[in-house]
Amino acid sequence: MEEKNLKISIAHLYPKLLNLYGDMGNIITLVKRCEWRGIQVEYEEINSGESISSHDLYFIGGGQDKQQQDVAGELYKNKEFLQQERDNGSVFLGICGGYQLFGHYYQPFDGDKLLGISLMDAYTVAGKKRFIGNVTVETDFLSPSTLVGFENHSGLTYLQGETKPLGKVVVGNGNNGQDKTAGARFKNVFGTYLHGSLLPKNPHFADYLISLALEKRYGKKIELSKLDDELEIMTHNSLVGKAY
Numbered sequence: 001m002e003e004k005n006l007k008i009s010i011a012h013l014y015p016k017l018l019n020l021y022g023d024m025g026n027i028i029t030l031v032k033r034c035e036w037r038g039i040q041v042e043y044e045e046i047n048s049g050e051s052i053s054s055h056d057l058y059f060i061g062g063g064q065d066k067q068q069q070d071v072a073g074e075l076y077k078n079k080e081f082l083q084q085e086r087d088n089g090s091v092f093l094g095i096c097g098g099y100q101l102f103g104h105y106y107q108p109f110d111g112d113k114l115l116g117i118s119l120m121d122a123y124t125v126a127g128k129k130r131f132i133g134n135v136t137v138e139t140d141f142l143s144p145s146t147l148v149g150f151e152n153h154s155g156l157t158y159l160q161g162e163t164k165p166l167g168k169v170v171v172g173n174g175n176n177g178q179d180k181t182a183g184a185r186f187k188n189v190f191g192t193y194l195h196g197s198l199l200p201k202n203p204h205f206a207d208y209l210i211s212l213a214l215e216k217r218y219g220k221k222i223e224l225s226k227l228d229d230e231l232e233i234m235t236h237n238s239l240v241g242k243a244y
């Protein structure tokens with residue numbers, strides 16, 4: 001199928017509440033990398049009180065504990081629907097606070113436990129220390145194999161069951177600063193602590209997510225045309241292994 005005849009629908013979940021450290025850059029990257037190829041994008045913002053319809057790809061950013069509390073209730077109302085979307089192959093990308101709500105719960109330092117939507121078998125508890133700094137992750141499914149970004153979280157995320165990490169922490173703290181895991185994946189649900197934003201300097205991961213969303217929509221693998229990523233890869237490589 002020619003790319004100009006392709007389309008994907010992207011839902012941006014609660015951007016007015018969860019959109020920290022440039023997370024909007026992830027949406028801009030996904031939309032631009034489709035448009036540069038002639039792939040149409042239907043982009044929809046879902047804000048508090050609005051219903052969620054079916055999409056090929058869902059994105060949710062990060063935020064402070066207070067904004068997470070506001071979003072948790074909204075998300076929880078759509079738990080069954082979003083789990084069905086996961087099982088139908090929709091792609092999800094959650095960053096930091098949004099990632100934490102993809103699990104069973106997030107227990108902030110102060111206040112009540114926030115119930116997550118259990119898209120993945122994971123849970124998060126706030127730690128005493130805030131992890132802030134650059135992160136490099138070594139994956140076994142991307143080429144190049146690395147992911148780079150910036151973390152700022154006190155939450156410690158632990159993975160269970162069939163939920164696997166995105167990769168191994170090479171620089172930084174990752175999920176919890178203990179087990180050297182970074183991020184998480186279950187089916188087409190991806191979560192990570194990498195802000196910055198993540199996708200502009202990890203174009204290979206952006207294309208991986210776009211390919212999965214197209215495969216979900218059209219029921220077959222679709223080879224994406226190559227883009228001139230010289231600048232993006234130069235930026236990526238300049239950050240690999242960098243702590244400061």
Ligand code: GLN
Nearest residue numbers: 062063096097153154155
């Ligand atoms: N409030 C959460 C934490 O501190 C998430 C922070 C974020 O999204 N950057 O762990």
